[in-house]
Amino acid sequence: MMTPHLNRIYLGAAIVFAIIYLFPLYWMYVTALKSGSEIFAYPPTFIPKDPQWGVFSHVWEVRGMGRFIWNSLVIATGTMILVAGLGTGCSYVLARYRNIWIDVALFLVLMLQVLPASLMITPLFVGFSAVGLLDYPRFAVILAVTAKAMPFFVILVRATFMAVPAELEEAALVDGNSRVGAFVSVVLPLARNGVLVSAILIFMQAFGEFVYSKSIIQDVNLQPASVGLNAFMGPNTVEWNNIMAYATIYVTPILAAFVLLQQRIVAGLTSGALK
Amino acid sequence: MKRIRSSIIDGVGFDLVLVGIPLVFLLLFSGLPLVYNVLMSFQEVDLFSLGEVFRPFVGLKNYRALFAQPEFWPIMWNTVIFVFCSIGGQFIVGFGLAVFFNTGFRGSTFIRGLFLVSWVMPGLVVGATWNWILAGDFGVLNYLLSSIGVISENIFWRSDINYSLWAVIITNIWLGTAFNMILLSVGLAGIPKDLYEAASLDGATAFQKFWTITVPMMRSTTGAVISLGLIFTLQQFDLFAAITGGGPANSSNVAQYWAWELSFRQYDFARGATISTIMIAVVMVASVFYVRSTRHEVRG
Numbered sequence: 001m002m003t004p005h006l007n008r009i010y011l012g013a014a015i016v017f018a019i020i021y022l023f024p025l026y027w028m029y030v031t032a033l034k035s036g037s038e039i040f041a042y043p044p045t046f047i048p049k050d051p052q053w054g055v056f057s058h059v060w061e062v063r064g065m066g067r068f069i070w071n072s073l074v075i076a077t078g079t080m081i082l083v084a085g086l087g088t089g090c091s092y093v094l095a096r097y098r099n100i101w102i103d104v105a106l107f108l109v110l111m112l113q114v115l116p117a118s119l120m121i122t123p124l125f126v127g128f129s130a131v132g133l134l135d136y137p138r139f140a141v142i143l144a145v146t147a148k149a150m151p152f153f154v155i156l157v158r159a160t161f162m163a164v165p166a167e168l169e170e171a172a173l174v175d176g177n178s179r180v181g182a183f184v185s186v187v188l189p190l191a192r193n194g195v196l197v198s199a200i201l202i203f204m205q206a207f208g209e210f211v212y213s214k215s216i217i218q219d220v221n222l223q224p225a226s227v228g229l230n231a232f233m234g235p236n237t238v239e240w241n242n243i244m245a246y247a248t249i250y251v252t253p254i255l256a257a258f259v260l261l262q263q264r265i266v267a268g269l270t271s272g273a274l275k
Numbered sequence: 276m277k278r279i280r281s282s283i284i285d286g287v288g289f290d291l292v293l294v295g296i297p298l299v300f301l302l303l304f305s306g307l308p309l310v311y312n313v314l315m316s317f318q319e320v321d322l323f324s325l326g327e328v329f330r331p332f333v334g335l336k337n338y339r340a341l342f343a344q345p346e347f348w349p350i351m352w353n354t355v356i357f358v359f360c361s362i363g364g365q366f367i368v369g370f371g372l373a374v375f376f377n378t379g380f381r382g383s384t385f386i387r388g389l390f391l392v393s394w395v396m397p398g399l400v401v402g403a404t405w406n407w408i409l410a411g412d413f414g415v416l417n418y419l420l421s422s423i424g425v426i427s428e429n430i431f432w433r434s435d436i437n438y439s440l441w442a443v444i445i446t447n448i449w450l451g452t453a454f455n456m457i458l459l460s461v462g463l464a465g466i467p468k469d470l471y472e473a474a475s476l477d478g479a480t481a482f483q484k485f486w487t488i489t490v491p492m493m494r495s496t497t498g499a500v501i502s503l504g505l506i507f508t509l510q511q512f513d514l515f516a517a518i519t520g521g522g523p524a525n526s527s528n529v530a531q532y533w534a535w536e537l538s539f540r541q542y543d544f545a546r547g548a549t550i551s552t553i554m555i556a557v558v559m560v561a562s563v564f565y566v567r568s569t570r571h572e573v574r575g
Contacts, residue, residue, distance in 0.1 A: 002380055007380045007381050010380035011380055011381065014375070014382070014383065015386065017372065017386075018386050021390055021452075022390075024401075024404050025392065025396075025404070027407070028404045031407060039413065042413065042418070043418055043422075044415050086296060087297060089293030090293060090296075090298070096290075097290075105294065107566060108301075110566050112305045114558050114565070116510040116512070116555075117510065117512065118531045118532065118534060118535045119312075119531055119550075119554050121535060121539075122538040122544055122548050123548060123551070125538070125544075126311070126315065127308055127311055130327070143304055144304065147300065147301060147303075147304035150297065178285040179286065180284050180289060183289075201395075207397065208396070208398060208400070211512050214516070215539050229400065230517065233403055233406065233517065240410075243407070247403050247404060254395055254397070255392055255395070259389075262385075262388040262389070263384070263388060266384075266388045266457065270457060270460070270461045
């Protein structure tokens, strides 16, 4: 195909592109490690002269990040469970049949996927306040984020179920399984990877969610890390090293999970997103 | 009762339950708010009547009041610029990278995947990082631009009304490029290789091959990616909250951020609902284009 020499040139160019593209991420990490005076040095230093490793525990304590991260985890976990619990069966049915009703349901799901959160929050907030859900703000956020994220999950997981041969399920039915039995013991295990990767994507999305949490959760003790980060960035702030340390703590677990699962996530996206 | 139960375990009822519960959930938490939103845009809403469903109807008063606000047209124009430039930038850079990575050198899939980190990062973190990169006096972008001689004095990206919208657009292009690239890569991978081989045998140059094979073969993918880009760009909120807050003086405000500001900063839920209704109609039109351009694939 490609000569080794040409391959090396392309690889080198690709690495240069990646370095340019990922520079903001690098800048977040190095800024976090710089001292309060070094961040204002001109010209800026690209490698911190005196890395402040203590900044992370300092910011964690001063900003009360334990509470914020915990709330983010609660919201992300709740959303993931609800989305996967409701969405998996739905995508299975939407993958299994082809008729006009399935088309209608798919169209509905696609249309609901596109509604911007910042526009839907007004009616959701007023509706939630009418039925008293604002007294359970994190639960209210989970419900809202689930409604926002489920269509995306259904579209991704449906592609996975399409790849499971219908013959296998039919064989299980012939062997005397009920529909429930065939679904749980034959179809679901075969689609397990796709469902898991999509659920993790939903978790990541909900972990970074901002609009709904910012609008619905007034109590600081119940707010997630995104709202905490927003509150940290006042208009005239000079603590950029601390803000970047906050961002680093918040984003690094997500990045680590992403790098580990990178190939599966990309494969899942490319098979589902455009289909 | 028994028949219903056995149908759920072993019949059509199983399918109906699996698809029915999620659809009811979606209608309750997406469909119903949508209808409620339209209803609210025709009502008079204040903080005391917030909990009621039926409030005094005021006809088109909210719409008229909204159009009469001096910031309405500037914000709409900002929205158009934001959407148009974001999509353009994301698409052009994404397409270039997709073509580059499609050459299939060793390691291309792995490095291409790394680009997607921008897409999994929380929007607020992206916004915070770029907020610092774009800082006026100490921002690294100003330093890099002036050291290669593009600018002679620092640009105050976030506080200069001529640049504040561009600060968000630049960030949004960075954010969306990777996703565009991945989707376009799928389309590129679907073009049969023998087309290029046949063209090479006929002596076509690389540019001719790109123009006569790649571009026409990518038409349906391009349609889907652009309409998806429109949908995602109109959803962008976090970057505005994290970088400019719509300011200074609404110079970087766009419709979707304004709708939230009206409701949750000024507690004018009726006007918030009114602008939401208008924008949701725009998004719906975009999504019809999206569904149309992917319909043959949706049907499988």
